[in-house]
Amino acid sequence: MKKLTSKKSSISSSISLLIDNTPLLDFKVLFFELVTEEQKKSELKRWLPDGDIQVDNLDGRKKILQHYFRETMEYLNNFMLSEEYSDEQKKELGEWIRYEMYPYIHIGGWSNRAYQKPYGPGDHYTISQVYDMASNEKRFSAHLINYCFMQEPAAKAIRNRRGMFTDIILKTISSNNGGQSSITSIGCGPAMEVFDAYTHLEDKAQLKFCCVDLDYRAIENIEERKKAFGLSHNITAFRENIFSFNNQLPEDQDLIYAIGLMDYFSDRHVTRVLNKIFGLLKDGGRCIIGNYHTLNPTKALMDYVLDWPVYHRDEETMKAIFRKSKFGNRELSIFFENEQMNLFADIRK
Numbered sequence: 001m002k003k004l005t006s007k008k009s010s011i012s013s014s015i016s017l018l019i020d021n022t023p024l025l026d027f028k029v030l031f032f033e034l035v036t037e038e039q040k041k042s043e044l045k046r047w048l049p050d051g052d053i054q055v056d057n058l059d060g061r062k063k064i065l066q067h068y069f070r071e072t073m074e075y076l077n078n079f080m081l082s083e084e085y086s087d088e089q090k091k092e093l094g095e096w097i098r099y100e101m102y103p104y105i106h107i108g109g110w111s112n113r114a115y116q117k118p119y120g121p122g123d124h125y126t127i128s129q130v131y132d133m134a135s136n137e138k139r140f141s142a143h144l145i146n147y148c149f150m151q152e153p154a155a156k157a158i159r160n161r162r163g164m165f166t167d168i169i170l171k172t173i174s175s176n177n178g179g180q181s182s183i184t185s186i187g188c189g190p191a192m193e194v195f196d197a198y199t200h201l202e203d204k205a206q207l208k209f210c211c212v213d214l215d216y217r218a219i220e221n222i223e224e225r226k227k228a229f230g231l232s233h234n235i236t237a238f239r240e241n242i243f244s245f246n247n248q249l250p251e252d253q254d255l256i257y258a259i260g261l262m263d264y265f266s267d268r269h270v271t272r273v274l275n276k277i278f279g280l281l282k283d284g285g286r287c288i289i290g291n292y293h294t295l296n297p298t299k300a301l302m303d304y305v306l307d308w309p310v311y312h313r314d315e316e317t318m319k320a321i322f323r324k325s326k327f328g329n330r331e332l333s334i335f336f337e338n339e340q341m342n343l344f345a346d347i348r349k
Helices: 004-020 023-045 058-081 087-105 109-115 124-131 141-151 153-174 192-199 218-227 266-281 299-305 315-326
Strands: 181-186 207-213 235-239 254-259 282-293 331-335 342-348
Touching: 004 023, 004 058, 023 058, 023 141, 023 181, 058 087, 058 141, 058 299, 087 109, 087 141, 087 299, 109 141, 109 192, 109 315, 124 153, 124 218, 153 181, 153 254, 153 282, 153 342, 181 266, 192 207, 207 218, 218 235, 266 282, 266 315, 282 331, 315 331, 315 342
Parallel strands: 181 207, 181 254, 207 235, 254 282
Antiparallel strands: 282 342, 331 342
């Protein structure tokens, strides 16, 4: 009985630490205040339709709400990384914070989808909403929750890599001195960077692009957009398992990249994909693989709040994976996006 009491006390202590050392309760109070004021404003508009009724200092208070959210998640992340606490304490605290945040997750349209994963984690629509800051949300309460998630480092990193890979595509084309470049995105998702790159090209024929994804909805979305943008002859999109490809991808590719896919696979499976990529690249062709870094300050939020765990890797782990592949000991460089939480391993055949 004493052991059980001690265990409960330990878990209770962990929860108390989080409450005492974070503004979690402040977040809940401020959220309630903002939603209540918005409801009162909506009610007043029924009687004063011509009146300009505003929630006091909404933008400033939204930022404070987001700050409370970030501080809480940062503490949770540090707690989960700490060696002071047992695995049991971490597990119990993770389950507790998920229970505490559950109502708020389901208020936000984006956070609810990210948690429910109707078409798998990080499907093309979930990612495209991050690019758009979940701007299609109409409900005020949902907008507040989405705003907090959209300001998280993981969301910022996703937006950062869009512009980064648009530049990489354009520089690849430029290095071919006017010739046609063949580029492929594996696990392409919404492929926003691809369409962004085409908007910068006067001669669209300079770029032949392949988009590969297992989600048929992502492929259907790309098919619709490439027709709308007059790129039917420039972009090939097909649904395919990355471990097979079935020879649909043309060889002699200038660049093959995977922005946010390898995080979902073990080292052994990543090596298998790298071996396939190696065979599809031309001599001197480039491979870039993205992965969340082990120092990701949003890891605990992804693991415990959104139930969205992925493999996190550091520089040495990525180098070891490439050495085990057909790329062997070729020179590999590592670069990061501005949030320093997405690393990219860059190598040439």
